[in-house]
Amino acid sequence: MIDKPTRLLALCHFWVAFGAFALACVLGLYQVLERSGLVPAMQSPGVYFASVSTHGVLMAFVLTTFFIMGFGYVVAVSSLKTPLWNPKLAWAGFGISLLGVVLAALPLLTGNASVLYTFYPPLQASVLFYLGATLLVVGSWLWCVVMIVMHSQWKAAHPGATVPLPMFATTGNAILWLWTSAGVALEVLFQLIPWALGWTETVDVGLARTLFSWTLHPIVYFWLIPAYIALYTFVPKAAGGVLFSHDLSRVAFILLVVFGLPIGFHHLYMDPEQGSGFKLMHGVGTFLVALPTLLTGFTVIASMEIAGRRRGGTGLFGWIGALPWREPLVLAAILAFLMLIAGGFGGIVNASYAMNAMVHNTAWVPGHFHLIFAGTTVIMYMAVGYYLWPRLTGKPLISDSLPVIQLWSWFLGMVLMTTPWHILGLLGQPRRISSVAYNSLLTLAWDPYELAMIVGGLVLTGSALLFAYILWQSQTGPAAEQAFEVEYTGYQPADGPVHPLLNGFKVWNVAILGLMVLNFGYPILQFFLAKTFGSIPWGY
Template sequence: FGHPEKKVTLYFLVTGLLMLLIGVAIGPLQALNYANIDVYQYLPFLKSYYQGLSLHGVLNALVFTTYFISGLLLYLPCRALGVRPNLVVAWAAYWTMTIGVLMAAWAVLGNNATLLYTFYPPLQGSPLFYIGAALLVVGSLIIAVQVIVIWTGWKRQHPGETTPLVAYMSVATWMMWVIASLGLVVEVVVFLIPWSLGWTKGVDPLLARTLFWYTGHAIVYFWVLPAYISWYALLPRQAGGVIASDSMARLSFVLFLLLSTPVGLHHQYSDTGLSIGWKTVQMLLTFLVVVPSMLTAFSVGASLELAAQARGGGGYFGWTRRLPWKDPVFTAQVLAMISFIPGGAGGIVNASLALDTAVHNTAWIPGHFHITVGTATTLTFFAISFWLLPHLTRKPLASVKMALWSAWLWFWGMIIFAVGMHWEGLIGIPRRTYFAGATGLSEMISRAQVPLALTGISGMVLAVAAVLYFTVIFRTLLGRTRVSAQAEVPIPFSQSLAEVEALAGNGGSPKIAGAVRVLERLWVFFALALALVLVMYLPTFISLLLNPHPVPGLRLW
């Protein structure tokens, strides 16, 4: 493998993709359910629609993402810093996660943890599920601490130097995750595990939900920031250009570090018992997250325009024709970014106290997160796998054409899915509903025939996309040809415009150099983020702890 950390990275990525394969296999069945076609009656291994949905949500949103991100954000920063990770620690993280996932999977497959991916109490699943979920998060935190420690050591050995961009962004993401994962860890370890083991008599559902959403919203940034790293710092080189603004990229990551966590209450607008004042404050903070998202959109757009200009492109939109559309690594990422535009717009609706009332718990919500985590993140991870697996294994990508088709079909499948689901949501069709077993929906269903059919069709398109994608991946991994070390796919670390200008002797702006020096103090921003979280959440947690309402639990196992 050349670099020994390649092997552990490959294990993280491939295990994550195997989890996605199982999780995604159930998706089309759910889509058919929305088209009122019930295939569950022919599936003896699933006890209910909800068991399948639990498996789908947990494997896709929690397990696939955590493995993929842990591998990616261990490998990239270490290579960017030129430091080898401690392999014993990296493997310990991998096995901690894997033992956890096996425990949780055992519980879900045995129908002992059909809790959906939010596992809200008072529904109570097997302790194996909660312990497994805790181990998954602990595994990711081991990687987080390792990367932060490696970076701190690098800083000590390179005083006064600016951290390479990819490493900087990775460290900021891991710092954010250290703060953000606390809610889930406390919920599971302090409340749900003892409760499911029968050591405590009850658990307060509102407190548990608040802890869940403390992590549950920030986790969406944990899913999307690794995609941003690829868009900001790798895609420019893949497109044949440079990073338009290195300092803008750093600034947006600092803003994400500060703003990702203290906004979770916007998932609980309809939970009574929480202060409307704090909900409003957190709503306003949520809107602030638009700022780094816009910074990203404009600066990544500028990088692509620079790349197209370098290939002779010009005009307002004409330059887009000069981009390398035949390369699946490039195209999948651009399609992922495009899907994020309606995804972000829908997110603003969800985060608005008044508008959320119209869409809460309707099909709108899965419509929203399939074009964010299900496309912006997942399709970017597809793109990354198209170059990173060949890089790690020295095996060429099995079929460029098939990879390209899988990206386009995934994109269009998810767009059709999102149109259908958002539309259904506006009619009032609920999410998490097994249509064959539901009563009282017929009037609403008759008004939603077109969008429900769209959801069903999108499921079929996505099934084809998934088959093509996994065929490319397995054919690549199982291929026999290996290229020489010299022909290895390089890691596409991009240069910034400022670096190129400095090399050309044009110097750089002292103001920007000063800004980068300030942004370099990630520990200061980490402390500020922690303080902001305390201010935003402490009053709510104190009030919940002082007025507990424990309930015994509805045992499902």
């Protein structure tokens, strides 16, 4: 059982994460109403872009970072069966990150940081926003230190033993985040903060976008890995089965960490500052990183088939109906895979240069992003919340049926909102607009899809508030009669000790370094080596 101080630490992280999530969903509903142009009284470009920026930061940075840190502490203590290393450092990380959120919130909510969550220059925010973002990242680095130290200490105390899969993946995610966040850290510290303070008059936009691309796509896997940990280590047990392959699971996580990093230029396909050769290299890498997702789909679905057949399922697909669909972890996994299949198809489109040219900067892009992140990733965060809440609070969930209703409503709302979004992108609706003027046959054709998106937004907001209600009511309810333990999925009997390459990250860090130098070395150095006219790389 997790000790009380660690449970409190994890709960504090989770409440910041889910509180930010609930607020972001309310803002999202306002945005889909305002952007539709169907409610003229609501139209205000200033308020809209302040809301979009706040919504994006809360979802992409606050929800994810605090959830991942809280989940990591739970995984480390429960899977390694050892006390948390240096709780003071963990609390310091929480405090620094929370201070960063507060600092960034001030300019966001007052309209002084309406730069979207990507904060690309030449859009400029208040320096408080950049300082807050920096502190959020610095706090998360302390979490990375705790995870890596606990991983190393456990290996030292258990020579030759296999690191438990959930901790192995969590450590991989910490390493991924340290590599990933370096790009945006360089951009903010050396470009954006001096520029926002007035110390420099110019900023090299091409360099800033290149450094942010270092972070922009790998951060998706930083968000996604906790969902994959749940799929591998919680879902098969909840379904009544075992993990199909321990080795394949580790291979998938290693591939995510290694190949998830040097692929950011598919976000810069339409940008002129990088050559086509480097864009091709990053494009090939983007297709390679689909491999761990395919491995995950195969392994987890095979694990669920084992469970379904154990429960009496027969025939080719009879095992699917035999699964416990009313178990939140199992239901969330099924719905997550359905959204991942559709979102993955959209990812192939985005990674393909010619097709990207058609959908770039259209409504297709946020449709794809919401389906993958708010769909696949967030629904697994919710399921993890339902699973861990009794184990952190010592109190059962208030209902067995409400979580199931909530997960179904989140899935249906996401389908209702993102499907029209994709279609609008194919019809040519621009991405970064605050409203639509229905004054032509082209824009009038968008009207039914905007209405469908509003319905989807309403369902999603209601689902998000129901999620927060279930957690709050459960935490304030009566204590359970028995203790809840965090239990992980077992493995197939044939699985023995893993290969050393699948039990650590020393070799893989060297591989990452080589790939990063190859894919980002010259593209960054060129800004310092190339002769320019009227532009200085760092703005000095």
